[in-house]
Amino acid sequence: MGGLRELAAPFVVPGPCGVAVRDRLKHLTPQDENVLRLVGEHQGRLASRDLKARCADGLEHSADTWASRKRNLTALSSSRIAGTITKATHDQWALARRCQTAHIQTLETAIRTLRHRLSLPIGTPGTKRAAGGYRSRREWFHKSRRLAALEARHAAVVADRQAGRVRVVRGGRRLLHTRHHLTQARLAEERWRERWEAERWFIAADGESGKRFGNETIRVTPDGEVSIKLPAPLTHLANTKHGRYTLTATVAFAHRGVEWADRVTANRAVAYRIHHDTDRRRWYLTASWQRPLVQTIPLATARARGVVGVDTNADHFAAYHLDPHGNPIGNPHHFPYDLSGTTTHRDAQIRHALTQLLHWAKQTGAAAIAIEDLDFTTDKTREKHGRKTRFRQLISGIPTGRLKARLVSMAAEQGLAIVAVDPAYTSMWGAQHWQKPLATPHRRMSRHDAAGIVIGRRALGHPVRRRTAPPPHDRSDRAGHRTAQARPGNRGREGTRPPATDHAPGGVPPSGTRKREPSASNTVRDAPRTQQWVQDPLLRTG
Missing domain, CATH: 3.30.420.140 (YqgF/RNase H-like domain)
Incomplete structure (x- = not known):
């Protein structure tokens, strides 16, 4: 048992801190779709430009550079849209840094394993805790070359991290690689281009508590009416006052709709995102909000x-x-x-x-x-x-x-x-x-x-082992008492059983004498027993 590792204690997982619901924007007019495309393309270009600037700053990022970027975006959109874009940029950069750290840890684990296996003689068997040596000299040689490649890759990633360099692809690296394998993906170049552009659009807004319906940029009323605050270069497309465009489609969140309605009625913050599914040719609106931390x-x-x-x-x-x-x-x-x-x-x-x-x-x-x-x-x-x-x-x-x-x-x-x-x-x-x-x-x-x-x-909190079977010889304890049969904390659970005089059948005093004479048996003494007492091995005693 000394070779077993120490087990961690169980714990209650904290509950969720956010909620997201989605509904389809149905019955959009061609003008609605055109406005959404123009807004998405314009704000997507701003988001790409801001992400490039943030990656160029690297570890030199500060509050002053953040404010400068936000001022430049405000002139081309609005202050709220600029705040949403810069916040999304910082989230992407932070996620890239975390992925970079995880990649370094993965490379270090692979390098340690390769070095260990290469240090063993060829054909050494492995154990449950560590792999053994390689099977042949040919495999050993190829793994030594792979070790050199991983060490070079590890050095390059560590240098990038120390310099604050990250690599982020707006639209997704997987979709970018699909561009070079369209035949295998069974995708035409036009369809890929359409999906790529839709993934790089940016139509989102963070919520603001105290503002009307919890969001000033993308506003959804309790009745489901959706309106968008257009950026400065596109205000000529507005169909309502204050540079807003109201869509003909309405939304009704079937899931958690009551909770969403309570928030927008009370003017509590709700974030929205509009995205386009190019495969289904559909538009969707996603609403999200934070929940207060609940004690587990x-x-x-x-x-x-x-x-x-x-x-x-x-x-x-x-x-x-x-x-x-x-x-x-x-x-x-x-x-x-x-x-x-x-x-x-x-x-x-x-x-x-x-x-x-x-x-x-x-x-x-x-x-x-x-x-x-x-x-x-x-x-x-x-x-x-x-x-x-x-x-x-x-x-x-x-x-x-x-x-x-x-x-x-x-x-x-x-x-x-x-x-x-x-x-x-x-x-x-x-x-x-x-x-x-x-x-x-x-x-x-x-x-x-x-x-x-x-x-x-x-x-x-119980031991894994089930209760052991009764002693094999008879009902005495010559073969030892059972284990793991009582709840933790019960007195005497690890001790032996009391003497027979203390647990005699009912009606028998501790002295062992009966109060009355036993009655004559109605059965033949030599007749075989038709019943046999069998204790369920799964039951537990108190």
């Missing part, structure tokens, strides 16, 4: 009514309901999803599976969902697993990032807490202690189902 419930409160342990896999969620004492209740449940296809399809599959999981967890009466705090950053590199391509694809296919974001926000709407636990040894210990005992002719148990039980018990 204590861990003891989340454990009070039991939990639902969830094991995350590449194609399904395996869930099991556990009572507060850690006993499995009922049968395991599976919630499948398919992560092949487009990003939209994968996202819809995750939402559908989580919706089913949350509805079932609500029906069980549990107050929390226990899930592993997964992070495969260091485990899906090809330097560690080498030729195990399918295994690396399996790990990469598990939706860790999307799952965390979706599950926390969706569970908060259902009033369920999320308890994150250490993922170490869940599948291995589940198969060892729970898979076989719970399998019956009418119930199939997989390693994933057993892992869900381990995750739930870890969230409840």
Whole structure:
């Protein structure tokens, strides 16, 4: 047991701090679409110019340079639009810096693994904690060349970070690379150009509390009327007063519409973004706002009514309901999803599976969902697993990032807490202690189902191991007492059983003499017994 790493304590995940809803802008006139395109193109050029200036400033950025950039943008748009553009620019630059740091850490992990494997003799077997040597001299040579390439790449990225240089692509680097592979993407150049320009448009506005309906630039009334404050060069296109253009389309947020209406009625800040889906030829309006930070419930409160342990896999969620004492209740449940296809399809599959999981967890009466705090950053590199391509694809296919974001926000709407636990040894210990005992002719148990039980018990603070079987010889304790059979804190749970005189059957005093003579038996003494007492190994004693 000395080789096992120390497990982190479970904790309640904080709730979401923001909300976003979307609705389609239907029945737009050609004039409406033309105005939206012109506004998007104009403000997109301003955003690109401002991002270029911010990247040129690098680490020399200051409040004075920010104010200078904002003044230059104000003359070509408005003060509020300029503030929104500069804020978006700073967010993009900060995100690029975080991605740069993550890239450096990934390169350092790969370099350490390569150096370790190259230092071993050829053919050295690996262990569970570290990879072994390479299989042949040819593979060793190619990996040594790869090490040199990664070290050069690492040095270049570190130099960029120290100089404050980042590389940001407005419109997305993936879409930019698609331009050179149009045949493989089955995309015509005109369609790619249309998508590229739409992604680089900028039609967004931050909310302002105290202003009319919570936003002065893009204003949406409680009735759903949408109007836009046009930038200075496009004010001649206005169809209402004060340089505003009112769209013919109206919006009605079906999801969280009441919460949105309460905010705009009270003039509380709501941010809006308008974007164009070139594949569907549709326009959408997204509204977002911040929620006040809500204190998470204590861990003891989340454990009070039991939990639902969830094991995350590449194609399904395996869930099991556990009572507060850690006993499995009922049968395991599976919630499948398919992560092949487009990003939209994968996202819809995750939402559908989580919706089913949350509805079932609500029906069980549990107050929390226990899930592993997964992070495969260091485990899906090809330097560690080498030729195990399918295994690396399996790990990469598990939706860790999307799952965390979706599950926390969706569970908060259902009033369920999320308890994150250490993922170490869940599948291995589940198969060892729970898979076989719970399998019956009418119930199939997989390693994933057993892992869900381990995750739930870890969230409840119980040991993973189930209660051991009764002694094999008789009902005495010659074979030793059971382990893990009492709740933590019970007095005497680690001691031996009391003597037989202290737990004699009812009606027998401690002296061992009966109050009355036993009645004659109505059965033949030599007849075989038709009943046999069998103790359920899953029950727990107090």
